[in-house]
Amino acid sequence: MNAYVLSIGTELTTGQVVDTNAGWLAAEMTRLGLRVVGHRTVADDPERIRLAIAETMASSEFVACTGGLGPTPDDLTRQGLADATGCPLEENAEALRQIEALFARLQRPMGDLNRVQAMIPRGANVIANPGGTAPGIHIRHDGCELFSLPGVPSEMRVMFLQYVVPVVSDLAGGVRTAIRRIHCFGIGEAKVGERLGDLMAPDRNPAVGTSATEGVITVRVVARGGTESEAEDLAEQDLVVVRDLLGSAVFGSGTDSMESVVGRLLREAGVTVSTAESCTGGLLAKRLTDVAGSSAYFRRGFITYSNASKTDLLDVSPELIEDFGAVSGEVAEAMVVGCRRSSEADFALAITGIAGPTGGQPPDKPVGLVYLALAGEGGVEVKRALFGEHLSRAAVRHRAASVALNMLRLRLDGAGASA
Amino acid sequence: MNAYVLSIGTELTTGQVVDTNAGWLAAEMTRLGLRVVGHRTVADDPERIRLAIAETMASSEFVACTGGLGPTPDDLTRQGLADATGCPLEENAEALRQIEALFARLQRPMGDLNRVQAMIPRGANVIANPGGTAPGIHIRHDGCELFSLPGVPSEMRVMFLQYVVPVVSDLAGGVRTAIRRIHCFGIGEAKVGERLGDLMAPDRNPAVGTSATEGVITVRVVARGGTESEAEDLAEQDLVVVRDLLGSAVFGSGTDSMESVVGRLLREAGVTVSTAESCTGGLLAKRLTDVAGSSAYFRRGFITYSNASKTDLLDVSPELIEDFGAVSGEVAEAMVVGCRRSSEADFALAITGIAGPTGGQPPDKPVGLVYLALAGEGGVEVKRALFGEHLSRAAVRHRAASVALNMLRLRLDGAGASA
Numbered sequence: 001m002n003a004y005v006l007s008i009g010t011e012l013t014t015g016q017v018v019d020t021n022a023g024w025l026a027a028e029m030t031r032l033g034l035r036v037v038g039h040r041t042v043a044d045d046p047e048r049i050r051l052a053i054a055e056t057m058a059s060s061e062f063v064a065c066t067g068g069l070g071p072t073p074d075d076l077t078r079q080g081l082a083d084a085t086g087c088p089l090e091e092n093a094e095a096l097r098q099i100e101a102l103f104a105r106l107q108r109p110m111g112d113l114n115r116v117q118a119m120i121p122r123g124a125n126v127i128a129n130p131g132g133t134a135p136g137i138h139i140r141h142d143g144c145e146l147f148s149l150p151g152v153p154s155e156m157r158v159m160f161l162q163y164v165v166p167v168v169s170d171l172a173g174g175v176r177t178a179i180r181r182i183h184c185f186g187i188g189e190a191k192v193g194e195r196l197g198d199l200m201a202p203d204r205n206p207a208v209g210t211s212a213t214e215g216v217i218t219v220r221v222v223a224r225g226g227t228e229s230e231a232e233d234l235a236e237q238d239l240v241v242v243r244d245l246l247g248s249a250v251f252g253s254g255t256d257s258m259e260s261v262v263g264r265l266l267r268e269a270g271v272t273v274s275t276a277e278s279c280t281g282g283l284l285a286k287r288l289t290d291v292a293g294s295s296a297y298f299r300r301g302f303i304t305y306s307n308a309s310k311t312d313l314l315d316v317s318p319e320l321i322e323d324f325g326a327v328s329g330e331v332a333e334a335m336v337v338g339c340r341r342s343s344e345a346d347f348a349l350a351i352t353g354i355a356g357p358t359g360g361q362p363p364d365k366p367v368g369l370v371y372l373a374l375a376g377e378g379g380v381e382v383k384r385a386l387f388g389e390h391l392s393r394a395a396v397r398h399r400a401a402s403v404a405l406n407m408l409r410l411r412l413d414g415a416g417a418s419a
Numbered sequence: 420m421n422a423y424v425l426s427i428g429t430e431l432t433t434g435q436v437v438d439t440n441a442g443w444l445a446a447e448m449t450r451l452g453l454r455v456v457g458h459r460t461v462a463d464d465p466e467r468i469r470l471a472i473a474e475t476m477a478s479s480e481f482v483a484c485t486g487g488l489g490p491t492p493d494d495l496t497r498q499g500l501a502d503a504t505g506c507p508l509e510e511n512a513e514a515l516r517q518i519e520a521l522f523a524r525l526q527r528p529m530g531d532l533n534r535v536q537a538m539i540p541r542g543a544n545v546i547a548n549p550g551g552t553a554p555g556i557h558i559r560h561d562g563c564e565l566f567s568l569p570g571v572p573s574e575m576r577v578m579f580l581q582y583v584v585p586v587v588s589d590l591a592g593g594v595r596t597a598i599r600r601i602h603c604f605g606i607g608e609a610k611v612g613e614r615l616g617d618l619m620a621p622d623r624n625p626a627v628g629t630s631a632t633e634g635v636i637t638v639r640v641v642a643r644g645g646t647e648s649e650a651e652d653l654a655e656q657d658l659v660v661v662r663d664l665l666g667s668a669v670f671g672s673g674t675d676s677m678e679s680v681v682g683r684l685l686r687e688a689g690v691t692v693s694t695a696e697s698c699t700g701g702l703l704a705k706r707l708t709d710v711a712g713s714s715a716y717f718r719r720g721f722i723t724y725s726n727a728s729k730t731d732l733l734d735v736s737p738e739l740i741e742d743f744g745a746v747s748g749e750v751a752e753a754m755v756v757g758c759r760r761s762s763e764a765d766f767a768l769a770i771t772g773i774a775g776p777t778g779g780q781p782p783d784k785p786v787g788l789v790y791l792a793l794a795g796e797g798g799v800e801v802k803r804a805l806f807g808e809h810l811s812r813a814a815v816r817h818r819a820a821s822v823a824l825n826m827l828r829l830r831l832d833g834a835g836a837s838a
Contacts, residue, residue, distance in 0.1 A: 018437070025434065030433045036433065071609040072612035073620065108607075130809055210493070211430040281720070299724060300724055301722030305708065394709065
């Protein structure tokens with residue numbers, strides 16, 4: 001079954017807001033066996049919305065549409081659905097009940113504007129929204145199933161999983177697709193391509209491709225088969241080969257992130273970690289604690305932005321800072337040792353560097369120069385990284401935190417020596 | 420001039436990667452006076468790429484295309500451009516020189532695969548890529564200008580700003596558009612809509628719309644005029660009215676974020692801040708230090724994830740934690756007082772809460788319950804926030820950090836009493 005993802009909102013066509021919904025929906029729909037033939041984005045314009053709904057419904061069997069269901073006059077999807085299908089809007093008692101119940105639960109008064117959110121095309125089904133005031137709309141029309149969901153990602157996702165997935169599972173059939181992803185760090189995309197070689201031939205099944213995001217190279221294996229298990233077997237066979245070719249650069253798969261993998265390794269080993277950060281300003285600790293259950297292994301973090309705080313909290317001597325500079329391997333080592341000592345954690349990570357855009361002192365200390373240190377079982381390791389000056393402040397900080405996490409991963413994995 | 424944004428990559432159509440390029444390009448192109456009539460996304464398939472290039476070039480005067488210029492065999496945009504325009508690929512000496520120079524600068528060997536990145540359709544111009552191995556391609560064909568840029572956001576952005584903007588500025592003319600955005604926090608979207616009233620009428624110029632992201636409500640004013648200054652005057656007039664209607668809920672405009680605004684207020688007042696975080700795990704400090712130049716006002720941060728660390732680092736008494744629980748107004752207050760005392764900053768912020776998905780103890784302490792505290796000139800303020808249990812761990816953490824930043828903003832703005 002062919003499918004379209006349709007995003008509605010002038011904040012999207014003018015680029016004021018990044019559309020995270022389209023990608024999420026595409027991933028879920030692909031997993032369900034739908035063939036997502038395209039994404040489209042249109043502005044809050046009645047005629048463009050009507051046309052986009054009519055065209056995508058006419059050229060596919062499945063449309064997932066987000067946005068334009070809010071309470072304000074620029075929310076035009078309800079009218080667009082009515083115009084595209086010829087089913088006039090009517091106040092829906094079930095939708096109104098759901099909206100009223102939400103306001104009652106939050107102990108807030110319901111505004112008059114919210115009442116318009118109960119208007120639904122005649123004959124359509126209401127999709128309950130447990131997290132917000134906009135009910136979704138399910139229309140079956142001329143051989144196409146259209147699901148209109150709110151643009152707020154958290155609301156949209158719950159509604160898709162609770163309502164849309166069961167409906168689509170009933171409808172989908174035929175060719176099954178299995179998608180697997182493997183993530184590497186500390187290796188370039190071209191190098192990954194060289195190692196994979198013929199696996200990436202264009203006419204091959206599974207299709208193997210690569211993409212790069214923030215220093216992480218992801219290898220994607222898309223296998224097609226007559227049954228779900230046939231597709232999955234094909235994908236798994238490739239995975240074994242890919243892992244073998246890429247070795248310890250592989251840190252995870254699927255929805256793994258560097259932080260979730262490090263968290264799993266820490267939990268499995270029954271050990272704890274603390275952090276000391278200068279230029280990353282809390283990002284490393286934030287990423288470690290992004291993981292649910294991280295209180296099992298994360299102890300404490302020090303954000304020592306000022307020189308005085310490095311001395312007060314981590315016992316870094318002022319003379320060391322004076323002699324080598326705050327951005328130096330010597331200070332990174334002193335930070336990590338002080339952090340581990342004062343926190344009684346098994347491992348400590350420290351980062352000091354120049355995130356930019358200013359503060360660099362080329363040629364010795366350019367923007368993007370970062371020192372990373374790891375202390376714990378196995379000793380103290382200090383690493384110097386030079387991220388290109390073309391990277392943004394945010395990118396330098398993210399890469400620096402990733403390198404620190406990767407140092408801990410390799411140590412915990414026992415692969416540190418060979419990496 | 421009509422324009423399209425075209426994104427190429429199976430990682431996008433299958434939703435494995437979120438497309439941040441399309442939104443960024445749409446914003447830049449809108450600012451340049453182009454009318455972005457749509458976004459399209461296609462997979463790494465030679466025929467789909469050829470068709471998408473041909474169709475968007477035929478139906479607009481300007482196409483900005485990203486992705487598919489990498490060194491691996493699944494990078495098919497070069498061939499797609501050649502097929503769509505009928506101009507065969509040739510090795511371009513200038514492109515090859517740029518690729519070789521980059522590898523020389525990084526002191527890394529150039530792989531054979533990278534050589535294919537110098538293949539360019541005959542007659543096209545090379546767009547220099549200062550940050551990576553993929554040169555861009557500029558094609559002028561049948562009344563349409565197409566710019567093909569790499570998918571790596573940092574590379575794409577630099578190339579767009581350095582090469583594409585000057586070319587487009589020469590070409591654009593006619594109606595000018597001025598876009599202004601105002602951001603609010605601590606108020607719902609429906610309430611904003613009610614206050615704005617007739618300003619949001621659909622046929623009005625400027626067009627006024629709202630959108631909601633992570634608790635921030637953004638009001639967008641899009642004005643059209645015969646000249647740039649006419650459009651800007653119209654937008655500015657509306658802005659004055661919108662600000663007046665929304666009062667102290669407005670925290671910024673344009674590219675302002677809560678953290679950049681708080682940073683500006685801190686710098687203007689010549690005061691400093693430190694942080695103490697439990698459930699947000701460093702996110703608050705990370706956001707404060709996302710801002711370039713934050714070392715002028717950010718002193719240090721404590722991430723006291725364990726109870727012992729709250730006592731060791733912030734002098735929170737174990738009895739207080741025992742009596743009221745780590746997630747309580749009493750502990751938040753003790754954290755903020757201890758943080759301010761030990762850091763000698765003018766202001767301190769503290770957060771303790773239950774980010775979930777587990778760890779809640781309903782009904783008294785459900786997931787999403789967060790206590791926030793602010794200490795400094797004006798006294799100590801403690802706030803209780805209950806984020807809905809439908810929110811994700813990431814969303815609870817982000818909202819909690821936003822509420823803390825907003826408390827400091829209102830205090831610094833002198834609006835705390837009236838908010």
